[in-house]
Amino acid sequence: MATLSDLERMLSDESEGPKALPLSLLFDITKGFSDDLKIGSGGFAVVYKGILGNGLVAVKRLNNSYMIDEEFLQEVKCLIKVKHQNVVRFLGYCADTQGVAETYNGNFVMADVHQRLFCFEYVPNGNLGAYISEASHGLEWRKRYQIIKGICEGLNYLHQNNIVHSDLNPANILLDNNMVPKIADFGVSRCFRDNQSGDILTKVVGTMGYMAPEFFSGKIKLKSDIYSLGVIITEIVTGKRHSEDEDVIEIWRNRLERSKEHSQLEQVKVCVKLGTECTEFNPGKRPPIQLIIDRLAEKKKYGLVHQNCSEFDGRARRKGFQ
Numbered sequence: 244m245a246t247l248s249d250l251e252r253m254l255s256d257e258s259e260g261p262k263a264l265p266l267s268l269l270f271d272i273t274k275g276f277s278d279d280l281k282i283g284s285g286g287f288a289v290v291y292k293g294i295l296g297n298g299l300v301a302v303k304r305l306n307n308s309y310m311i312d313e314e315f316l317q318e319v320k321c322l323i324k325v326k327h328q329n330v331v332r333f334l335g336y337c338a339d340t341q342g343v344a345e346t347y348n349g350n351f352v353m354a355d356v357h358q359r360l361f362c363f364e365y366v367p368n369g370n371l372g373a374y375i376s377e378a379s380h381g382l383e384w385r386k387r388y389q390i391i392k393g394i395c396e397g398l399n400y401l402h403q404n405n406i407v408h409s410d411l412n413p414a415n416i417l418l419d420n421n422m423v424p425k426i427a428d429f430g431v432s433r434c435f436r437d438n439q440s441g442d443i444l445t446k447v448v449g450t451m452g453y454m455a456p457e458f459f460s461g462k463i464k465l466k467s468d469i470y471s472l473g474v475i476i477t478e479i480v481t482g483k484r485h486s487e488d489e490d491v492i493e494i495w496r497n498r499l500e501r502s503k504e505h506s507q508l509e510q511v512k513v514c515v516k517l518g519t520e521c522t523e524f525n526p527g528k529r530p531p532i533q534l535i536i537d538r539l540a541e542k543k544k545y546g547l548v549h550q551n552c553s554e555f556d557g558r559a560r561r562k563g564f565q
């Protein structure tokens with residue numbers, strides 16, 4: 244099991260892989276999961292700042308003690324293999340089970356109390372949600388474009404590793420001090436036992452407004468992430484999840500850096516178009532992430548995109564993970 248100095252070394256040495264972390268260590272660095280160090284909470288977890296001698300980490304403590312070990316193992320397996328500058332770095336995990344004697348239905352029993360936690364790099368600048376604004380104000384174009392490209396690079400990495408994020412939305416995109424985006428919360432299991440009944444498995448995935456239409460029939464695929472990405476791109480460019488193209492291009496024309504107006508306006512147009520293409524109802528019509536990256540890299544091969552896209556879709560279908 245890793246010690247405090249192991250964790251400090253991991254934080255400063257990016258080549259160190261994730262480790263098993265004792266609950267006592269995570270308890271100590273969060274000052275006993277103190278409310279003062281709480282960063283926030285989502286549907287299934289509370290996230291705390293963990294204080295080390297050489298910096299901060301984020302400790303995600305899952306609320307649900309019913310999470311099945313098999314699922315936790317799957318999550319760890321998924322998180323361990325991921326390493327990319329646009330994906331939040333995974334530092335370690337903790338699966339602790341402690342027997343507690345208590346009275347249940349009139350009998351004195353030994354109950355297992357499970358604690359399941361993840362530890363990640365701490366990303367200091369909050370999540371993308373706080374930076375979304377209309378084109379007329381807020382982040383300048385260069386920053387918005389840098390964020391869009393970073394998200395795409397991170398998603399490309401996940402898709403190359405056959406990981407479907409399944410809940411890409413602004414709250415799950417964190418920003419570091421240089422406004423470099425880092426994708427968080429992928430693979431973290433959303434498959435929990437229903438608390439009320441105790442035995443029904445409830446699959447909860449996605450966030451309203453970002454979920455691809457096929458989610459509602461339970462078919463999640465790589466192209467479902469592309470739909471969410473399209474909504475996010477549109478939101479970054481326009482401040483709204485759906486938008487009228489011409490208006491926004493005119494607004495940007497008036498706001499761009501004069502010396503780069505031509506090239507930046509092209510970038511705006513590409514992003515507006517990508518937002519529309521990525522949110523096609525038919526998943527097969529959405530461009531794959533690699534082609535989106537080519538478009539953003541200003542490789543002017545738009546004519547080839549649809550041709551490559553259908554080739555890709557054919558290949559992906561044969562592999563069974565489109």
Ligand SMILES: Nc1ncnc2c1ncn2[C@@H]1O[C@H](COP(=O)(O)OP(=O)(O)OP(=O)(O)O)[C@@H](O)[C@H]1O
Pocket residue numbers: 282283284285286287288289290301331363364365366367369370410414415417427428
């Ligand atoms: N590594 C991290 N560094 C800094 N802040 C983080 C980190 N991970 C999560 N947070 C912040 O902690 C809060 C809670 O995160 P969490 O992932 O539990 O919730 P969520 O994504 O809002 O909800 P859900 O998990 O239900 O989708 C969010 O505000 C998020 O910005």
